[in-house]
Amino acid sequence: SQQGEEDPQALSIQEGENATMNCSYKTSINNLQWYRQNSGRGLVHLILIRSNEREKHSGRLRVTLDTSKKSSSLLITASRAADTASYFCATDAAGTALIFGKGTTLSVSS
Amino acid sequence: DVKVTQSSRYLVKRTGEKVFLECVQDMDHENMFWYRQDPGLGLRLIYFSYDVKMKEKGDIPEGYSVSREKKERFSLILESASTNQTSMYLCASTAGTGGRNEQFFGPGTRLTVL
Numbered sequence: 001s002q003q004g005e006e007d008p009q010a011l012s013i014q015e016g017e018n019a020t021m022n023c024s025y026k027t028s029i030n031n032l033q034w035y036r037q038n039s040g041r042g043l044v045h046l047i048l049i050r051s052n053e054r055e056k057h058s059g060r061l062r063v064t065l066d067t068s069k070k071s072s073s074l075l076i077t078a079s080r081a082a083d084t085a086s087y088f089c090a091t092d093a094a095g096t097a098l099i100f101g102k103g104t105t106l107s108v109s110s
Numbered sequence: 111d112v113k114v115t116q117s118s119r120y121l122v123k124r125t126g127e128k129v130f131l132e133c134v135q136d137m138d139h140e141n142m143f144w145y146r147q148d149p150g151l152g153l154r155l156i157y158f159s160y161d162v163k164m165k166e167k168g169d170i171p172e173g174y175s176v177s178r179e180k181k182e183r184f185s186l187i188l189e190s191a192s193t194n195q196t197s198m199y200l201c202a203s204t205a206g207t208g209g210r211n212e213q214f215f216g217p218g219t220r221l222t223v224l
Contacts, residue, residue, distance in 0.1 A: 033212060097155050
């Protein structure tokens with residue numbers, strides 16, 4: 001039961017550019033989270049945004065949430081080569097368990 | 111430094127073998143999860159546990175079982191491994207209930223079934 005769908009599937013940018021990835025989901029949520037995964041590794045939590053929040057910042061990350069459109073976006077500003085990874089959104093529609101999307105693969109070249 | 115560890119990074123097994131994947135967390139978390147990750151399919155939940163000896167099926171439990179005898183340890187068992195269970199297996203844990211807290215992931219086990 002895939003809930004979140006990230007868009008685009010893949011994104012290639014140059015260092016210094018901004019990267020924007022989007023997540024759409026189907027049912028009402030309490031929270032939405034974004035995770036990052038370096039190749040062949042486990043996921044690392046980036047940021048959590050609650051359903052009553054519209055925007056949240058953490059360092060170079062900016063997350064927005066539009067519950068009326070059932071969508072979220074993750075913006076990474078001034079991208080670096082080290083940001084190369086896959087990014088996943090996850091929603092809590094299933095209760096205790098999160099439902100992850102299929103991810104956006106970001107490639108940042110120097 | 112919080113940590114989720116998995117018993118193996120890489121594992122190669124033969125069809126029909128019984129396979130145990132172990133996961134240990136040191137954060138005293140109530141909830142633990144097993145996912146598998148395949149290209150193009152993202153993460154899919156196999157099983158999760160919200161307390162010792164308690165378990166819930168996820169989206170794809172067929173062919174798998176789990177065991178949670180101690181709070182810190184959650185095991186995934188492939189009773190009779192098959193080639194379609196070749197995948198990356200990820201364990202995670204979280205405190206509290208619902209999706210209000212972040213999940214902490216282990217490094218993953220890449221299982222190949224020949």
